Amino acid sequence: MAGTTIVEQVLARASDKDRVNPGEIIDVTVDMAMMHDSGGPRRILGPLAELNMPIWDPNRVVLVADHYAMPNDADEAIILQTARNFARDHAITRYHELEGICHIVPAEEGYIYPGMLMVGGDSHSATPGALGAVAIPMGSTDMLGVLVAGKTWLKVPHTIRIDVEGQLEQGVMAKDAVLWLLGQWGMSHATYRALEYGGTGLASLPVEERMVLTNMAIELGAKTAVCETDAITEQWLTNHGVPLPSSYLRPQGDPFYSEKIVMNLSAIEPLVARPPRPDHVSPVSAIDRQPINQAYIGACTGAKYHDLAMAATVLQGRKVSPRVRFLIAPASRKALQQAAQDGTLQVLIEAGATILSSTCGACAGLGAGILGPNEVGISSTNRNFPGRMGHPTAQVFLASPATVAASAVTGYISDPREVWPS
Amino acid sequence: MNSVTAPVFRFGNDVDTDVIVPGQYLKLGYEEAAAYVMEGIRPGFGNLLQNGGIIIAGENFGCGSSREAAPAALKFAGIRAVIAPYFARIFYRNAINVGLPAIECPEVVESPIQEGEWVTIDFVSAFIQHNRTGNRWSYTPLSLHLREILLAGGLVPFLKGQRQSDKGARL
Numbered sequence: 001m002a003g004t005t006i007v008e009q010v011l012a013r014a015s016d017k018d019r020v021n022p023g024e025i026i027d028v029t030v031d032m033a034m035m036h037d038s039g040g041p042r043r044i045l046g047p048l049a050e051l052n053m054p055i056w057d058p059n060r061v062v063l064v065a066d067h068y069a070m071p072n073d074a075d076e077a078i079i080l081q082t083a084r085n086f087a088r089d090h091a092i093t094r095y096h097e098l099e100g101i102c103h104i105v106p107a108e109e110g111y112i113y114p115g116m117l118m119v120g121g122d123s124h125s126a127t128p129g130a131l132g133a134v135a136i137p138m139g140s141t142d143m144l145g146v147l148v149a150g151k152t153w154l155k156v157p158h159t160i161r162i163d164v165e166g167q168l169e170q171g172v173m174a175k176d177a178v179l180w181l182l183g184q185w186g187m188s189h190a191t192y193r194a195l196e197y198g199g200t201g202l203a204s205l206p207v208e209e210r211m212v213l214t215n216m217a218i219e220l221g222a223k224t225a226v227c228e229t230d231a232i233t234e235q236w237l238t239n240h241g242v243p244l245p246s247s248y249l250r251p252q253g254d255p256f257y258s259e260k261i262v263m264n265l266s267a268i269e270p271l272v273a274r275p276p277r278p279d280h281v282s283p284v285s286a287i288d289r290q291p292i293n294q295a296y297i298g299a300c301t302g303a304k305y306h307d308l309a310m311a312a313t314v315l316q317g318r319k320v321s322p323r324v325r326f327l328i329a330p331a332s333r334k335a336l337q338q339a340a341q342d343g344t345l346q347v348l349i350e351a352g353a354t355i356l357s358s359t360c361g362a363c364a365g366l367g368a369g370i371l372g373p374n375e376v377g378i379s380s381t382n383r384n385f386p387g388r389m390g391h392p393t394a395q396v397f398l399a400s401p402a403t404v405a406a407s408a409v410t411g412y413i414s415d416p417r418e419v420w421p422s
Numbered sequence: 423m424n425s426v427t428a429p430v431f432r433f434g435n436d437v438d439t440d441v442i443v444p445g446q447y448l449k450l451g452y453e454e455a456a457a458y459v460m461e462g463i464r465p466g467f468g469n470l471l472q473n474g475g476i477i478i479a480g481e482n483f484g485c486g487s488s489r490e491a492a493p494a495a496l497k498f499a500g501i502r503a504v505i506a507p508y509f510a511r512i513f514y515r516n517a518i519n520v521g522l523p524a525i526e527c528p529e530v531v532e533s534p535i536q537e538g539e540w541v542t543i544d545f546v547s548a549f550i551q552h553n554r555t556g557n558r559w560s561y562t563p564l565s566l567h568l569r570e571i572l573l574a575g576g577l578v579p580f581l582k583g584q585r586q587s588d589k590g591a592r593l
């Protein structure tokens with residue numbers, strides 16, 4: 001009998017079936033629903049009242065205020081208030097405000113476990129796939145349906161298998177690997193499909209790096225993305241107080257994949273996505289001394305503790321260019337605390353970084369760090385569409401935190417390997 | 423709503439939701455955000471829609487952010503339907519949920535229909551007609567369930583209708 005991919009295993013369990021097949025439409029029971037202040041309560045409150053139905057299980061709902069958690073005006077403060085009041089009125093105890101970004105906080109809080117099925121009211125909701133969760137992004141009204149029913153319908157996706165081999169060179173990061181995929185495939189290649197990362201090379205990537213591979217699955221068009229679990233996953237789970245599952249999450253037998261590729265980490269060099277699209281990918285080495293006005297380390301993609309530590313490795317004993325605004329918005333308060341404890345934060349500040357709040361901020365064009373007309377930024381975030389980080393004529397290059405840090409030092413887009421300590 | 427007739431607006435591939443409703447307008451309600459729809463690539467687009475409009479776009483329409491404001495603002499601005507070879511997955515679900523027809527029809531996208539010409543979409547017989555030439559293209563009809571949601575004006579009014587007719591809400 002044919003085998004099953006990880007996503008098929010999880011969807012079969014969630015739909016109470018022996019197996020599910022790609023293309024099949026199934027009703028699934030969700031283990032957890034995550035939403036944030038922008039797409040969550042403020043959009044759902046009215047319709048929920050109209051329907052006059054209770055939330056199916058407040059203990060399975062996580063609400064993270066990250067988009068407007070540093071309100072810039074009264075309208076934004078009202079959005080935030082709405083989220084806060086919603087949590088109170090519906091007895092949602094897993095409410096997190098100013099603690100970090102919605103794709104990072106649930107993992108840090110120990111809410112995520114391998115094999116769970118979750119839905120998230122944000123396009124980058126596949127991020128917990130780094131821990132073996134299957135997480136499906138959706139919009140507000142779909143989320144409303146989940147909130148009242150605890151269920152939703154899904155079409156079982158085909159799976160693309162990505163076999164990770166080798167090991168990244170020093171100064172090269174998982175962000176470069178996912179940009180490499182975008183360069184190969186473009187933004188719609190994986191549309192309606194799931195990504196499954198596995199293989200020997202995964203062992204060289206810590207969980208926070210795997211989160212970059214799953215986070216930017218949406219830029220490839222994917223419905224979700226998941227990593228095989230292993231000893232590294234289990235170490236993370238133990239550190240975050242999550243009970244260990246009885247076995248590793250792996251594909252079973254010989255499953256059908258709609259596509260299989262090998263991603264050799266050893267062959268990947270630092271890459272950037274040129275404006276205005278995440279799939280306009282070039283090697284940093286091919287970008288000719290492009291000057292920048294701003295270097296931004298932030299977002300769910302590129303400001304976790306590991307990202308801050310990599311930036312600090314580049315910045316140790318260096319100062320950023322006086323021509324560059326160097327902004328860091330740590331992805332969570334825990335990431336900031338960890339960086340403060342081991343000296344990482346001090347290196348960043350001494351190099352000339354301005355530390356911003358642990359919110360979405362400029363990543364979504366919402367807060368501090370907005371770019372002006374024709375300004376050029378390099379950013380560890382995940383999207384560079386026109387107007388995403390500010391003025392429609394601003395130009396954003398997407399890169400790894402190491403590349404962003406190296407560029408902050410020189411004032412132009414630079415290869416972190418050239419400044420990496422030997 | 424069995425059919426709509428409106429002038430065509432053409433867009434290319436990979437139109438993302440950051441340009442449909444830029445982040446700075448997300449704090450607005452959907453109706454207010456409609457005034458700025460498509461501002462990221464075509465400022466002033468909302469002013470062109472006195473007669474409503476039907477968007478014919480390239481592949482992967484609505485990629486990027488999951489913001490439901492994107493299809494909602496298009497609908498409130500006067501867009502009656504979006505036709506593309508295929509849609510980004512989240513946009514497609516959001517569009518149906520807010521009551522904006524999203525129709526997959528590669529042939530129409532490849533056709534020579536020009537911006538400003540009028541087309542008619544017949545949702546019952548599932549075809550798109552170019553009014554000047556009378557040419558018609560069929561598309562794979564939406565399931566009855568999705569058509570009912572669109573007819574009600576979106577998932578929320580649909581569910582309310584179901585509750586009132588006492589069939590119970592099935593999601």
Ligand code: SF4
Pocket residue numbers: 066101102103122124298299300301359360363364381382
């Ligand atoms: S940091 Fe950026 S990509 Fe991540 S959830 Fe916030 S707005 Fe979205």
